[in-house]
Amino acid sequence: MAIVLQEEGLYDKARIYATDIDDDALESAQKGIFPLRNMKAYTQNYIRSGGTRDFADYYTAQHESVIFHSSLMKNIVFARHNLVTDQSFNEFNVILCRNVLIYFNRELQHRAHQLFYESLAKLGFLVLGDKESILFNPYTHCYEAMDDREKLYRKIK
Template sequence: MAVHVEGGGGLIPANWNGDPEPSGTAAAEGREKLEIELLLEAIYRAYGYDFRNYAYDSIRRRIRHGMQTLGESSVSALIPRILHEPEQMRRLLQSLVINVTEMFRDPSMFKAFREKVVPFLHTYPHIRIWHAGCSTGEEVLSMAILLEEEGLYDKARIYATDIDERALEKARAGIYPLRNMKLYTQNYIRAGGTREFSDYYTADRDAVKFHSSLQRNVMYARHNLATDQSFNEFNVILCRNVLIYFDRKLQNRARRLFHESLAMFGVLALGSRETIRHNDYSECYEAIDDGEKLYRRMR
């Protein structure tokens, strides 16, 4: 319903409250947000990838990168592309997922794990470790090396999961650029490594392949923290620098999933920018090393 205002030159909505129309910038941002919501809903319904509760600013940056990759000038133009051309969805997915990792990333965490967690793991007959969001596998191999050096690997099983199947393929291959080895060697030494890091891989031209024996107790599988459920009980869960990309709702879902999957007195390892505090499960954990984000489940 609209009413005519004398001398006004047009119709004004009856429910108009006197506020001016949104500015051009605000209107454009509102349209973009709606387009992003529609795109993420289409991705979820068509492919099962659920990015709907990722932190908005982060997912918007990644979608804009995907627009450049696919040569589109608007978010809405991506929708028919990904619905009718599965290959374009695979290309867009590479922009939406975050595969930033390195061997022994945050070396002080691995050193603290070696000194403060490993002694407890020695008391277990079997060790199940879940590496959630394992990306291309560098940190999985780091943990395998640590367990090998501490005499624990033969009784351990590492379940390494990620949403991105292409990242998992790279993790299974265990092949990485030779140029990264200087940094990885430095990280390994700072993490308390006890051998020569080069003993674990073979170099060939501009790449290195880590020895297949390091993968003997690793199982890789696709798992989506936004939609999938617990699949085992674990003594250790590592999910480092993943929750920072989720909004609060999805963070809470992941924390509940970890709590349901972690055995009593099991260890949860988070990323350097993540916290165990301010959620429904905060009181269920005690700090093993709060600075390195290592926590033990107590109830």
């Protein structure tokens, strides 16, 4: 997200909230450290998102890890947040929650969708993982599909 915003000239006008329930995952992300084995998939995602440069320009490989450039981290707030028990803490224009809901039962998925709805500004975007859906939850009618394949939805109500 930081890279796309930077390439579009919007990074300095944005604040990204990166949340997770796992403190270790947050710590690694805050340091900008990711496994080298993930770079092929990340590069494909970058290209698919319309990236305009060589993805490798944004990180340095070191042994079995990569470290993303610190300039990408300056507008990111890293925080622990539990989709199941925590409340909304801001109003957002975009929420990305990829490949989390697939691990939740229906009740927990509904709770997460309630949180997304309460946290998303009208006309804001919700992006889910490729195995996830907004179907069959109480907020389905509040969104319009912008791109079904990419699981991109806009809040309309």
